[in-house]
Amino acid sequence: MKKIFSFIFISLNLIFVFAQKGHFYGGYEAYFQYYQNDDVTNITAPSDKFRAMNYLSANYSYDFLKAGIQYEAFVPQALLGFSPDLKGNGLATYYVQLKKNNWDVTAGYFYDQFGSGLVFRSWEDRQLGINNSVRGIRVKYKIDDIGDITAFTGNQRINFKLSESTLSGINTDISLSKLIDYQDININAGFSYVNRYQESQSVNPDLKPYVGSFSSRLSLDTNNFYTNFEYVYKEPDARASNNVLLDQVLFDGNAWLLNFGYAKKGIGFNATFRRLENIQMYSERLLEGNSFNTGVMNFIPGLAKQHDFSLANIYVYQAQPGISFGEEKVGEIGGQADLFFRIKRKTFLGGKYGTKIALNFSRWHGLNARFDYDKKIYRADFAKPGELYFQDFNVEIRKKLNKRTKIVLSYIDLIYNKLKLEGEGETVYAGILVGDVEHKFANKQSLRLELQHLNTRQDFRNWAAATLEYYFSQSFSAYATDMYNYGNEDKKIHYFNLGMNYTHERTRLGLSYGRQRGGLLCVGGVCRYVPPSKGFTVNISTSF
């Protein structure tokens, strides 16, 4: 530990010297939580009642050189719902990057994404506790206007350690229209290969230490119409469940993604279809299916609308890419469509300011598969959908009523197969209505009121929710919010929260106190489970 401190100290001093010439920047972000016992929900606070997560990053850039470190401190450990291995403190990541002419070389920890991320993505999401950056060497070369090529090798970050496997990858994206000098349609092609090398003690001779995945992509773009397609194949590999290697039968995997859309001023449409079969990838085999997203190598978001309203985030779809013989699941098939348009101003429906409308529909099924439990094999149909997992139809209307008042109305109709998606419970059919009004006063202060209702006969039944937020200025606001599970026959619980936000230039401070509903917290289609809790929260972020 001492070494790390002196390292940071020396680096900071060096940075100070260098800062006279180049430029220095960074940021600090922290989450503090104090947990309390709660008699209403019968929740006992954990033994470490006070917890803090701190992230400090410092970077220096001068001409073609860039270098940086990230220091993380989980005191004494991460918040509830994060990996228990996130505890203590240390230098988490560091890098040196050289960018000159067409070259870009990084040594140390780096983040990258190939294609849509289905074959490889390393990224950081502090709310989810994900930092799966790779420590190694990455080289990028830009082929003038035609495209680029990337190659890397390294080990993945697993909390404060590194994966025992080595990951290597190569990616290229090429503009075919530039290559053949054809300007009417913009045509791009991409190809990636990612390899994981991990020794294993398996008795199965077919299980190789090298497992590769391939992605091929093609996209076409005209002025208004666009489409893209991606196919991913993963070589046969053992599976794992609850830290046990399942290696008698090896399974390969694949993913198909087709997307197309049409957009011109005033209207936009997009549709996506996707089929996944055994396509989850982890940097260590035994990490498969862990609930903290530790060691994920690729990005498989649930493709349904990401709602911003609390009651719409009780039943959230998570992608189903894996095999489970016990639950009779081998993947998913389905799609999503969006339509955005505006009704022009000074028409009957448009009113004085016009009206903006967004429609969204998504529907996801399991793959239709037959299982042979003796041989531990299965066969899945390509296009025939199996059991319904999830459906969401929603509409959102935005309207400015007058110079000072704006409203958003939204209705969501959803079907959620709780048994298949969470392993227990019945299918939930729910309707959610949301109204959001924002009013601006003459003195620059403003008020926001949000009302929500969720209607269902299943699971925890009906909910109502309200948020009242008052902005004293552009930099200071206070809010009160409550989610009330009034339909629940066992316990009608208020999940209330009181809080305030203060922002000044690049600094933001948030304070809140309240009761947290347990459930999935999802960011960008990736979710983690957050247990119910009660207590104080402080969030600080600043950059310099």
Added chain:
Amino acid sequence: MKKLFIISLIFLGFYQTFSQEIPSATITDINGKKVDFQDIIKSDKPVIVSFWATWCVPCINELDAISEVYPDWQDETGVRLIAISVDDDRTARRIKPLVNGKAWDYEIYRDYNNELRRAFNIASVPYMVIIKNGKIVYTHSGYSAGGEDDVYEIISK
């Protein structure tokens, strides 16, 4: 813990000596073409850089509010608004239809794996940066109704 405290103090000391500059980062335009952030913001007129996401309600509120007065702002100040989406691949397909469906006249880009977001150390969106003569003159995180009036004051100064 004590050392951590001392280091934090040293760090805060440094804080005063540094001013934020415009970082270089690879982002993509609406058709997926890679460009460098430093190249697209070059202008002798004010440039508003707004970080947003398709799923972020206050971001959309802010960009909707500005879109109503944007033609006037452009006439008066020559301002450009660059709207950079931080959507990842889950929701990125919604950018093009949304922007068109709302008939926004902004220059639209996407920070496809958060390189620019990390360079600016942005914890949450909406996040706005105003650049004048190659210098950052204003930064604000969050949006509430009327925020566009403050922005107008800065760009018209």
